[in-house]
Amino acid sequence: MLSSKLQDALNEQMKNEFFSAYLYMAMAGYFQSEDLPGFASWMRTQALEEMTHGEKFFNFLCEAGGRTDLRPIDGPKNDFASPLATFKFSLKHENFVTDSINKLMDLAKEEGNHAAQIFLQWFVTEQVEEEASFGQVLKNLQRVEGDGRGLLMLDQELGQRTFVPPATE
Ligand code: FEO
Numbered sequence: 001m002l003s004s005k006l007q008d009a010l011n012e013q014m015k016n017e018f019f020s021a022y023l024y025m026a027m028a029g030y031f032q033s034e035d036l037p038g039f040a041s042w043m044r045t046q047a048l049e050e051m052t053h054g055e056k057f058f059n060f061l062c063e064a065g066g067r068t069d070l071r072p073i074d075g076p077k078n079d080f081a082s083p084l085a086t087f088k089f090s091l092k093h094e095n096f097v098t099d100s101i102n103k104l105m106d107l108a109k110e111e112g113n114h115a116a117q118i119f120l121q122w123f124v125t126e127q128v129e130e131e132a133s134f135g136q137v138l139k140n141l142q143r144v145e146g147d148g149r150g151l152l153m154l155d156q157e158l159g160q161r162t163f164v165p166p167a168t169e
Contacts (some may be wrong), residue, residue, distance in 0.1 A: 002066040003111055009104050010116075011069040014057035016100055021050035023076040023093060030080050036151075038159030039083060042137075045163045052166055053123070060119050084145060087138040094134050098127040 002010070028043035061068045080086040101123045108116035137158065144150030 002064050006107055006111055006113060006116060007066040009107055010057055010061055010066065011071065013100055013104055014054050015071040015073060016097060017050055017054035017057060019073050020093065020097065021047040021054065022073055024050060026076040026078045027086050027090065029078065030086060036083065036155045038155035038157065042158040042161050045161050048163045064115060083151065084141045087134060087141055091131065091134045091138055094131050098131060101127055
């Protein structure tokens with residue numbers, strides 16, 4: 001059973017995950033418009049991952065006897081000043097997601113909901129990976145700043161990323 005407070009917080013996080021997919025698709029559109037198909041592909045892959053994150057919350061809410069509540073999603077930012085600015089923005093967004101996952105975990109602990117804690121543990125680990133991967137691209141962009149050739153090489157490298165669906169529990 002889920003308390004109404006925990007159910008509300010899980011639904012809110014489901015929205016955050018689906019919003020993340022929307023935001024990263026917007027970033028993919030920006031990169032496409034800048035003729036950087038590798039960056040665009042990387043962001044599209046990230047958007048697919050975020051969809052699976054939202055789906056995990058949907059599944060958990062159903063399985064834990066809760067009620068899903070799909071909430072309105074705000075329009076994301078669509079225009080960015082540069083690839084570097086885009087990754088700065090996305091890393092900040094991931095910091096926000098990490099913070100909201102941690103708060104959810106605190107609530108699950110406070111309520112003694114063991115099932116929710118085990119479910120959320122996957123996201124705690126995932127956020128460490130996500131912040132690291134966004135942070136790595138940001139560092140690489142800082143290194144190649146002003147170097148068009150370096151940017152193209154990075155674009156080729158990022159284009160190699162493929163979507164691997166997370167294992168289902
Ligand atoms: Fe699912 Fe990138 O947070």
